Amino acid sequence: xxxxxxxxxxxxxxxxxxxxxxxxxxxxxxxxxxxxxxxxxxxxxxxxxxxxxxxxxxxxxxxxxxxxxxxxxxxxxxxxxxxxxxxxxxxxxxxxxxxxxxxxxxxxxxxxxxxxxxxxxxxxxxxxxxxxxxxxxxxxxxxxxxxxxxxxxxxxxxxxxxxxx
Numbered sequence: 044x045x046x047x048x049x050x051x052x053x054x055x056x057x058x059x060x061x062x063x064x065x066x067x068x069x070x071x072x073x074x075x076x077x078x079x080x081x082x083x084x085x086x087x088x089x090x091x092x093x094x095x096x097x098x099x100x101x102x103x104x105x106x107x108x109x110x111x112x113x114x115x116x117x118x119x120x121x122x123x124x125x126x127x128x129x130x131x132x133x134x135x136x137x138x139x140x141x142x143x144x145x146x147x148x149x150x151x152x153x154x155x156x157x158x159x160x161x162x163x164x165x166x167x168x169x170x171x172x173x174x175x176x177x178x179x180x181x182x183x184x185x186x187x188x189x190x191x192x193x194x195x196x197x198x199x200x201x202x203x204x205x206x207x208x
Contacts, residue, residue, distance in 0.1 A: 066113050067158055073106060074152035090148035093138050097196030100139050104189055107131045107154055114161050123164045127157040132188060139192050 075085035092099035111127050119127065134153035138144040 062113060063117055063161075066110050066117075066161075069106065069110055070154035070158045073103065074155045086149050087152070087154075089134075089138075089152075089154070090145060093145050093148045096141075097193065097200070100135065100144075100192055100196070101189060103138070103148075104131070104135045104192065107134065107157075108189075110154055110157065114157065117161075119161055119164060123160050126160055128184060130156050130160075132184075135188055135192060139195065 072087055073089045074087040076087045078085050089103045092103050108131065111124070111131060114127065115124055130153040134148070134151055137147045137151070140147075
């Protein structure tokens with residue numbers, strides 16, 4: 044007897060809700076998981092990882108990109124996705140600047156901003172967009188930015204190495 048393969052079933056609303064909760068948890072971890080004792084100031088892993096030159100910025104960029112792709116699959120319209128991508132781009136480019144970028148990372152919480160954009164999009168009752176045509180454009184843009192940040196960081200390290208020799 045041949046094994047029976049399950050047929051493809053659409054993703055239930057429960058699965059979609061669980062994935063969106065995952066996005067919210069990761070966004071909170073990256074942007075506001077921890078509180079500075081004695082204050083209301085919150086921060087996440089993003090500014091802490093940003094203290095590690097190049098690798099930290101690239102890793103937080105990759106996490107933000109993964110969150111964006113997940114939100115795209117769950118109904119973010121093209122206009123919302125563009126705004127989300129701009130939040131990530133701003134966070135990545137300014138965050139890559141030594142010292143100023145580290146301070147910026149503590150204040151600008153791009154992942155939580157993106158979750159808020161998606162919530163607002165849902166609250167307005169707009170029909171979820173498919174985002175399929177836009178996915179390739181966003182992935183390409185993220186790859187280009189990832190490459191530019193990596194190249195810029197490598198170049199800065201190379202110049203610093205030459206300077207201190």
